[in-house]
Amino acid sequence: MPTIRVELMEGRTPEQKKNLVKALTQAVVETLGSQPASVDVLLYDIKRSDWATGGELWSEKK
Template identity: 75%
Template sequence: MPTIRVELLEGRTPEQKKELAKALTEATCQTLGSSPAAVDVLFFDIPRHDWATGGVPWSEKL
């Protein structure tokens, strides 16, 4: 059973996550031969102040 963990900066809509889950599930099934019912997609929304790139928090990159 493939489990896909997706970490995103918070702010994506439920519809965007639904579309991403669908696309990831389809790609996984095509690549690994899994059935859609066996693919789990987990979303983790990360606050901008808890994510930094290049030593700078995303909350300061607005």
């Protein structure tokens, strides 16, 4: 059973997440030959204040 963990900066809409989950599931089905029901996708929303790139928090970027 493939499990995909996706970490996203918060702010995506439910529709965007739904489309992402469908696309990831389909990619696994096509690539690995898995059944859709066996593919788990875990979405983690990360606050901008908990995500940094280049030593700078995203919540402090302009």
